[in-house]
Amino acid sequence: MGDRQVPDIVVGRLPIYLRALTFLKADNREITSSQELGDRLGISSAQIRKDLSHFGEFGKQGTGYEIRYLENNLKEILHVDRMWDVVLVGAGDLGNALASYKGFAGRGFHVAAAFDADPDKIGHEMPGGLLIEDVANLEARVQAAGWKIGIIAVPADAAQSVANTLVGAGVIALLNYAPISLIAPSSVRVEQIDPAVHLQHLTYYLG
Amino acid sequence: MGDRQVPDIVVGRLPIYLRALTFLKADNREITSSQELGDRLGISSAQIRKDLSHFGEFGKQGTGYEIRYLENNLKEILHVDRMWDVVLVGAGDLGNALASYKGFAGRGFHVAAAFDADPDKIGHEMPGGLLIEDVANLEARVQAAGWKIGIIAVPADAAQSVANTLVGAGVIALLNYAPISLIAPSSVRVEQIDPAVHLQHLTYYLG
DNA sequence: GGTCTATTGTCAAAAGTTGCACAATCATAG
DNA sequence: CTATGATTGTGCAACTTTTGACAATAGACC
Ligand SMILES: NC(=O)c1ccc[n+]([C@@H]2O[C@H](COP(=O)([O-])OP(=O)(O)OC[C@H]3O[C@@H](n4cnc5c(N)ncnc54)[C@H](O)[C@@H]3O)[C@@H](O)[C@H]2O)c1
Ligand SMILES: NC(=O)c1ccc[n+]([C@@H]2O[C@H](COP(=O)([O-])OP(=O)(O)OC[C@H]3O[C@@H](n4cnc5c(N)ncnc54)[C@H](O)[C@@H]3O)[C@@H](O)[C@H]2O)c1
16 A cells, blocks of 8 residues: 556546446445455455555455445545536437446546537537537637547547547547557546447457 | 467457457558568557467568458458358347447358347348247257357347357357456357446546 | 455466567668 | 768667465364
């Protein structure tokens, strides 16, 4: 504990722990152990204890972890003890799914605005009721609102340019769904989601 | 080269390399280098060369890699030099986006069938034209067709049971979108996609 | 209060991964 | 046909991550 540079790979597991704790809480459980969490997540109990120890001492010997307490601490560590506005670019099929996704709210995120380039879409509402704005106004709106997180759900050939606009406007965290590796300044964090990449990882192991 | 147990972390990068090569090819490029690939992907050139060397020698000293040749080899290695039928469970917002996603075809995948539990949806068509079938028939249909890959896009509380059905019917690779860590036999490979997990990974680094 | 069981937090060892550096070699130009 | 420049594949060293083991200790029970 007391480390001042936690490995990124450890940080990446914290949301998984948090998700598991929320799940247990919904099941009216009050206490859990590194062993139980590990079994559920397919991770060794030692690793969970080690990971958590970077941030403090959250458990009690002989007993384990109070779920609500550890959950709150993880939320704080991950900075999701607040709501983050997220700006969505691309109001296609995927954008629609994301805009109406109920799962964000409980986990710290709110899709604050959506942008598209298609004149037939601009001015209309997305399934969730969010207005589709003109991507021409993206930079100004992001700057004015001070949004820090962007989700990119446009075709691959538009993704880098959208990313550049977002970064230019002050966004410093990007979640990219387009099947392309974005290039961004090292001060900007990028996470990529590409189902084909995951599926191809799987097929390697299929005869 | 000649290894007979390639680290999973290496396998996980191959689809990224493949994607980058396809992108370069679309740009009418014929030759690339580990240096160029690395710059685009934010990976060291040495790592790319090392990764590839697990599978053979694909480059030429002084020149680099012939894009089409390396691409074909990676497709073979990842077993996407063929089309895989994929079974989709859950015809909600996300299922709709996945069913009509144009990006799968070029990368080895075809959504062969979709299932849902909602009587109002069963019998109707998804946006892409795919018939929504009754999840009650899931096991029998999977068994009969011999599908090996499943995508789970149902709510979290139904995901584990759907996974169990799929595995019971012979599926050995799962892509899970539900925000829950699935438990599966070790013979079954599972990949998880959860945008909130990615976003929380990002927010850790935001003050 | 003492004993027993469960479980943490942590140290050190083991295992795994990445990066460095360079000989080997290919293409090109003189 | 030799020199030059580029770039691979790889052995080895450095670094990172995971695992095993266990003292410390909380709580339950007698
Ligand atoms: N549909 C899926 O399930 C799925 C899954 C994974 C990844 N993706 C990827 O996500 C992205 C979006 O997928 P989709 O299925 O929603 O595609 P889509 O074609 O339905 O939607 C893309 C939207 O982006 C808009 N757009 C295009 N250029 C733009 C620009 N410069 N600025 C703002 N908006 C712009 C289009 O008008 C359209 O509304 C694609 O890159 C796709 O490869 C989609
Ligand atoms: N919408 C998104 O952008 C998004 C993003 C990430 C993850 N997810 C997750 O993906 C899953 C689906 O999301 P969604 O937005 O499409 O939800 P949704 O509610 O729109 O759709 C879920 C579908 O699953 C069906 N279903 C429920 N139980 C079923 C069962 N036992 N068998 C078969 N079908 C069943 C429902 O009838 C419904 O059609 C959820 O777990 C969600 O958390 C969604």
